[in-house]
Amino acid sequence: MSHSTVRPAPRSRLITWLAALGAVTALLLGSPATSVAADTPKPPSGPTVSGPEALIRGTLQPDASPPGANDWQCRPTAAHPRPVVLLHATWSNANLNWITLSTWLKNAGYCVFAPNYGGEPGVPFKATRHIPDSAREIARYVDRVLEATGAKQVDLVGHSQGGGVLPRWYLRFEGGTNPADPAHNKVRRLIGLAPSNHGATASGLGTLTTELGLNQTVSLVAGQAYADQMVGSQVHTTLDRDGDTQPGVDYTVITTRYDEVVTPYHHQFLKAGPGATVRNILLQEVCPQDRSEHVSIAYDSNALQLVGNALDPAHAQPVSCRFSAPLLGG
Helix, strand or coil: ECCCCCCCCCCCCHHHHHHHHHHCCCCCCCCCCCCCCCCCCCCCCCCCCCCCHHHHHHHHHCCCCCECCCCCCCCCCCCCHHHEECCCCEEECCHHHHHHHHHHHCCCCCCEECCCCCCCCCCCCCCCCCHHCCCCCCCCHHHHHHHCCCCCEEEEEEHHHHCCHHHHHHHHHHCCCCCHHHHHCCCCEEEEEEECCCEECHHHHHHHHCCCCCCHHHHHCCCHHHHHHHHHHHHHHHHHCCCCCCCCCCCEEEEECCCCCCCCCCHHHCCCCCCEEEEEHHHHHHCCCCCCCHHHHHHHHHHHHHHHHHHHHHHHCCCCCCCEECEEEC
């Protein structure tokens, strides 16, 4: 079920969202948030919204909070003492990316927060700015969450850029961890869905633009985060120089063999350094029938159950595997 190798190859979302646009259909549901987190520890569960439905909702309401998120009156409980901060992918937004997981986590008793970062208000496709700049945004946001909730630490859950290079940069360079005293880290867990940990190739398209010297040109349209996430970028070179992890952080990587953006998929995996733990999970080794790819993993009930287990390993439950389709989830 787990792997422990590491190397480059993770993400950029532009290509995948262009494919997803052709699959658009229906409407989207949400459930209301409550202001106090429940005490009963249980795995996240509930209805799953499809990728196309989420795309409609996120495009029409790009600055809205996903259901259950950003209740600034929420106070963590003994069962779930750390707020969960959800970090969306490139060319996405919080409402689009987390319509399902945010609801699940709120219903399970977590305080859930989901910022929009790396983009302008009113623009649906965010997380396109220079990744170190976005990491500073996240640093300010996490500080606000800690102050509002009174918690000592948060857990981060991210998709693609939001689960890989962005939070890793924040942990290393923008105050997310304290290597001299890991007990004072601001982050306890980082859980990445199809994370861009070591650079993307987009099934070879990114390799082509890199070899042709076109990454900065593409970034004029796609945003600087495109160039930043390509294999061999200055951001990745700087970030990977001293290893994959930070002391005191528990890392979980959840990936799919059908990922078409962060390729090859096994380059998403991390290698644990001193004082850190890593679990690398290939989704198809848990649920062989799962066909989710880079986009639909965020709407895949199997993957989201694994997120719930990683957040609360003491109450981990077997995954009730369902069929999950490319672009749609399930």
